[in-house]
Amino acid sequence: MHGFISVMFSLLVISGLQVSVESAGIRFQRSIDRHYRMEMSVPNGGGWGSWGHRDMCPIGTWAAGFSLRVEDPVGEGDDTALNGIRLHCVHSSNSYHSYASVQSDVGSWGRWTEIKWCPSGFLIGFQLRVEPSQGNGDDTAANNILFKCTQGSLAGEGTNWGFWGDWSQTCEGRGICGLRTRIEGPQGRGDDTALNDVRMFCCD
Incomplete structure (x- = not known):
């Protein structure tokens, strides 16, 4: 059912429609135009690629969990490290x-x-681990993410190249409710970096 919901959300991003879907008896209303209170960023994001679409949690939900798409170190090949971030949105943080x-x-x-x-509450801030440009070496850009929760924090299972930057702002509102990523597409025979940067949105 969760996979079905993700597919439905992807279709809605393309069509711009509003619908309601249900999961385990809970009704989610999806809207790409959900109002947000603030946009959060970090100063150390990578500069390659372009910004993708904004995707928002269903109305009445906030992000309390996350998962990452990560390429493990490939040895002598072209490393890309962090490739994607997925937020998991709930009505209640418990x-x-x-x-x-x-x-x-x-x-x-x-x-x-x-x-x-999150051990308690919702995601309210984040920090990125980013490898700076390596010149003629193998660039990976973003490697990992660390989230601040209402109480406690959560570290991703990314890779270890680069350095942790400063924290983003802290949410003004109940919690993080959406995101937008900066992705460099496949470079063919060039150096791939995949995910470079991310912005998070906060909602009341």
Whole structure:
């Protein structure tokens, strides 16, 4: 059912429609035009690629968990590290049995990690681990993400190149409710970096 919801959300991003879907008896209303209170960013994001579409949690839900698409180190090959970020949105921060998943653009490589849930509350801030330009070396750009929850924090299962930057702003509102990613598409014989940067949106 969760996969079906994700597919429905992707179709709605393309069509711009509003509909309601149900998961485990809970009704989710999806809207790409959901009002948000603030947009959060970090100063160390990579500069390659272009910004994808904004994807928002269903109305009345906020992100309490996340998963990452990560390519493990490939040895002598072309590493891309972090390829995608997926937010998992719930009505209540202490009930994770039913959720809706949203994501912006995603790179072409790697696997999705298991969901990590806030110990309490919703996601309210983030920090990126980013490898700066390597010149003639192998660039990977964003490698990992660390989220601040209402209480506690959650580290992603990304890779270890690069450095942690400063924290984003802290949500003004109840919690993070959407995201937009900056992705470099496949470069053919060139150096691939996949995910470079991300912006998060906060809603009341």
